[in-house]
Amino acid sequence: xxxxxxTTIITLxxxxxxxxxILYFIAKKFHVETDxxxxxxxxxxxxxxxxxxxxxxxRAFAEALxxxxxxxxxxxxxxxxxxxxxxxxxxxxxxxxxxxYIAVVKCSGSFEHRxxxxxYEGASNCKIASLLYGGDTGCAYGCVGLGDCVESCDFDAMxxxxxxxxxxxxxxxxxxCNACVVACxxxxxxxxxxxxxxxxxxxxxxxxxxxxxxxxxxxVACTGCEKCVEECRYDAxxxxxxxxxxxxxxxxxxxxxxxxxxxxxxxxxNFPPPKDRAPVDxxxxxxxxxxxxxxMQEERILNRxxxxxxxxxxxxxxxxxxxxxxxx
Amino acid sequence: MFIFxxxxxxxxxxxxPEENKLSADQPIQILPLPGSVSIPISQHIGTPAVxxxxxxxxxxxxxxxxxxxGFVSANIHASISGKIAKISDEMDSSGYRRMAIMIRADKExxxxxxxxxxxxxxxxxPYSRDEILQKILNGGIVGMGGATFPSHIKLNIPKxxxxxxxxxxxxxxxxxxxxxxxxxxxxxxxxIVGIRILMIALGVDKAILGIxxxxxxxxxxxxxLAGKEKGIQVVPLKVQYxxxxxxxxxxxxxxxxxxxxxxxxxxxTVVHNxxxxxxxxxxxxxxxxxxxxxxxxxxxxxxxxxxxxTRIGSPxxxxxxxxxxxxxxxxxxxxxxxxxxxALNDLDIPVTKGTSGILILDEKEAHxxxxxxxxxxxxxxxxxxxxxxxxxxxxMTMRGNFDEIEANRILDCIECxxxxxxCPSNRELLDYIRLGKSTVTxxxxxxxxx
Numbered sequence: 150x151x152x153x154x155x156t157t158i159i160t161l162x163x164x165x166x167x168x169x170x171i172l173y174f175i176a177k178k179f180h181v182e183t184d185x186x187x188x189x190x191x192x193x194x195x196x197x198x199x200x201x202x203x204x205x206x207x208r209a210f211a212e213a214l215x216x217x218x219x220x221x222x223x224x225x226x227x228x229x230x231x232x233x234x235x236x237x238x239x240x241x242x243x244x245x246x247x248x249x250y251i252a253v254v255k256c257s258g259s260f261e262h263r264x265x266x267x268x269y270e271g272a273s274n275c276k277i278a279s280l281l282y283g284g285d286t287g288c289a290y291g292c293v294g295l296g297d298c299v300e301s302c303d304f305d306a307m308x309x310x311x312x313x314x315x316x317x318x319x320x321x322x323x324x325x326c327n328a329c330v331v332a333c334x335x336x337x338x339x340x341x342x343x344x345x346x347x348x349x350x351x352x353x354x355x356x357x358x359x360x361x362x363x364x365x366x367x368x369v370a371c372t373g374c375e376k377c378v379e380e381c382r383y384d385a386x387x388x389x390x391x392x393x394x395x396x397x398x399x400x401x402x403x404x405x406x407x408x409x410x411x412x413x414x415x416x417x418x419n420f421p422p423p424k425d426r427a428p429v430d431x432x433x434x435x436x437x438x439x440x441x442x443x444x445m446q447e448e449r450i451l452n453r454x455x456x457x458x459x460x461x462x463x464x465x466x467x468x469x470x471x472x473x474x475x476x477x
Numbered sequence: 478m479f480i481f482x483x484x485x486x487x488x489x490x491x492x493x494p495e496e497n498k499l500s501a502d503q504p505i506q507i508l509p510l511p512g513s514v515s516i517p518i519s520q521h522i523g524t525p526a527v528x529x530x531x532x533x534x535x536x537x538x539x540x541x542x543x544x545x546x547g548f549v550s551a552n553i554h555a556s557i558s559g560k561i562a563k564i565s566d567e568m569d570s571s572g573y574r575r576m577a578i579m580i581r582a583d584k585e586x587x588x589x590x591x592x593x594x595x596x597x598x599x600x601x602x603p604y605s606r607d608e609i610l611q612k613i614l615n616g617g618i619v620g621m622g623g624a625t626f627p628s629h630i631k632l633n634i635p636k637x638x639x640x641x642x643x644x645x646x647x648x649x650x651x652x653x654x655x656x657x658x659x660x661x662x663x664x665x666x667x668x669i670v671g672i673r674i675l676m677i678a679l680g681v682d683k684a685i686l687g688i689x690x691x692x693x694x695x696x697x698x699x700x701x702l703a704g705k706e707k708g709i710q711v712v713p714l715k716v717q718y719x720x721x722x723x724x725x726x727x728x729x730x731x732x733x734x735x736x737x738x739x740x741x742x743x744x745x746t747v748v749h750n751x752x753x754x755x756x757x758x759x760x761x762x763x764x765x766x767x768x769x770x771x772x773x774x775x776x777x778x779x780x781x782x783x784x785x786x787t788r789i790g791s792p793x794x795x796x797x798x799x800x801x802x803x804x805x806x807x808x809x810x811x812x813x814x815x816x817x818x819x820a821l822n823d824l825d826i827p828v829t830k831g832t833s834g835i836l837i838l839d840e841k842e843a844h845x846x847x848x849x850x851x852x853x854x855x856x857x858x859x860x861x862x863x864x865x866x867x868x869x870x871x872x873m874t875m876r877g878n879f880d881e882i883e884a885n886r887i888l889d890c891i892e893c894x895x896x897x898x899x900c901p902s903n904r905e906l907l908d909y910i911r912l913g914k915s916t917v918t919x920x921x922x923x924x925x926x927x
Contacts, residue, residue, distance in 0.1 A: 266822065267822045270844070270845040271845070271905065271908050272848075272905035272908035272909060274908070274909075274912065276912050277905075277908045277909065277911065277912045280911055280912060280915055281572060281819075282571070282572020282573065282819075282822060283568075283572050283573045283574070283822075285822075289573055289574060358566075358574070362574075
């Protein structure tokens with residue numbers, strides 16, 4: 150009995166020792182020189198692997214940063230200026246300060262403003278719905294409302310507002326990683342400068358139809374009347390294809406365009422209520438999240454985490470959960 | 478007369494949905510001329526036509542109002558005489574607003590000179606191959622089975638390839654639809670002449686007309702006429718969906734398999750629909766362009782299901798009125814058949830060259846059941862006529878694994894909907910496969926550009 154144990158121990162330990170020696174020499178032989186800077190840079194990056202920098206993951210971005218001669222045009226939207234500054238220190242390179250961006254929803258066609266004209270019963274996926282037809286409201290440019298953007302968000306920074314049927318971006322969570330912009334088949338999501346004091350103004354409409362037709366299906370559609378263009382002193386607004394577009398670089402946030410827009414297509418975010426006029430009462434033009442909505446989002450995220458943990462390998466079950474979520 | 482088991486059909490997959498050919502006994506009626514027509518400039522696969530008329534211009538029936546916009550394109554003609562009221566974006570069956578030409582009708586219809594609008598049968602074909610092709614191009618003929626591929630391109634065989642047999646598609650495998658069925662019963666002589674024209678255009682001496690066995694009257698009528706002609710053969714087929722698909726029909730009739738990514742001409746054949754054949758006859762021998770087609774208006778709740786000879790651009794509404802009005806409990810109005818048709822989101826949408834039927838479903842029939850978990854029964858794999866794995870393609874599309882679906886030949890999918898029809902869990906198979914197809918097509922296009 151003793152002998153059996155002894156031989157086992159001796160055999161296994163000598164096997165281990167021999168393997169260790171072989172592995173040691175193999176590791177020596179096939180050793181790959183990596184720049185220690187890559188490790189250091191990767192350490193600084195936020196490790197979200199969101200792809201917001203344009204590279205597949207943080208490691209790839211770190212490699213690209215180290216390899217690049219000039220890193221001023223490269224930026225990590227999640228880490229922002231702080232992280233880029235640290236990267237700059239490690240690499241000893243100049244880093245440009247960049248204004249933080251946030252995703253904005255360029256559609257205001259809530260249930261109230263944009264009435265449904267037909268019922269869609271197909272797969273709950275914006276891309277599939279827009280392959281099929283112009284949408285269930287008569288406006289072929291607006292939000293489809295099936296939540297591809299929310300699905301794509303890795304940071305839980307979006308949710309579908311059940312009252313309006315439109316997605317809402319949570320300011321403190323959005324890192325401007327561009328995932329929702331790619332996911333949206335109607336190009337409604339856009340990255341916009343966060344602005345001074347988090348204030349920004351943008352045209353929340355994508356409708357390129359002529360004014361009358363646009364208005365027929367949506368009461369907050371931009372008609373291309375050019376009133377805002379006349380009003381803007383900074384030449385920041387242009388109208389192409391009956392649709393006003395604000396240039397965020399030129400916009401000085403004076404709010405004159407918001408006042409003259411008769412169809413309320415221009416949104417002002419995070420401004421205090423104006424002194425000389427009553428604030429426009431619109432459910433989708435909110436300044437901040439209400440307490441109850443915050444709670445709702447928290448619950449949603451918790452549910453999601455629980456579901457993800459309970460997810461099995463079986464992809465079918467995965468989709469079932471998604472559908473269950475929709476029917477809630 | 479025919480032994481069921483001895484009939485030909487395609488080998489892979491296929492289903493047999495309830496036939497519901499409610500309007501099979503209804504003779505073709507002529508739909509009264511509408512007060513105005515709205516004619517989309519894009520009624521075919523390929524580049525949209527380019528309008529050649531202006532607002533306020535007077536046009537005669539049969540006049541060209543939009544010319545081919547590229548190689549794969551087709552002429553568009555005025556389907557009524559009158560004034561061009563406007564050229565603007567209108568909702569069409571694509572579900573998007575696209576450019577259409579609206580004509581307000583004259584009090585009395587004026588036909589363009591040289592068009593023979595009498596019902597007289599002409600049998601002599603005094604034209605050469607090139608003349609026939611030119612007349613088909615001028616007539617704006619497109620595939621009328623639903624794909625609306627310009628016919629002159631199909632007939633213009635590329636160098637180095639050769640056709641030895643022409644296949645005529647009289648299958649009409651979609652449930653409910655009877656437009657082709659009625660055409661074969663009422664215009665068999667014209668069809669035979671049309672087949673002869675196509676045979677000359679292709680330079681073949683053999684043509685096979687495939688008809689499903691649920692149309693015995695059409696088989697009998699055309700067989701008796703074809704018997705006198707040299708080289709035209711009528712073959713009854715076993716009822717099986719989607720036998721009207723080009724590749725399925727080729728397999729069923731001449732037992733050749735079109736390889737993945739290839740065209741029927743690569744196996745020495747060209748397929749044309751009977752509707753197209755009739756349009757070719759009219760365009761070549763009567764100078765009449767494609768300005769009208771037969772549309773089946775049907776549905777279990779419809780008062781008088783029927784087949785109507787309709788001018789292109791007439792609103793769907795007019796057709797529904799002619800069939801006894803829109804039933805109160807309507808849930809969905811579909812352009813085309815129940816398997817491959819598309820729900821309309823507006824009843825003013827015009828009839829186009831590819832509108833084979835208008836199907837009205839009641840609320841209960843129209844409702845789509847909620848999708849459930851895949852139970853791995855492989856029914857979708859069994860019925861797929863292209864030998865694909867629909868459940869896998871859906872799954873990989875959901876996960877964004879587009880390389881995988883491309884390798885699994887997603888582009889071979891003919892979107893017949895057999896998989897979604899058979900799925901006991903009501904999974905949205907075709908919805909996702911369509912998404913996968915369009916994404917892969919875009920990826921390939923991008924790759925070619927680079």
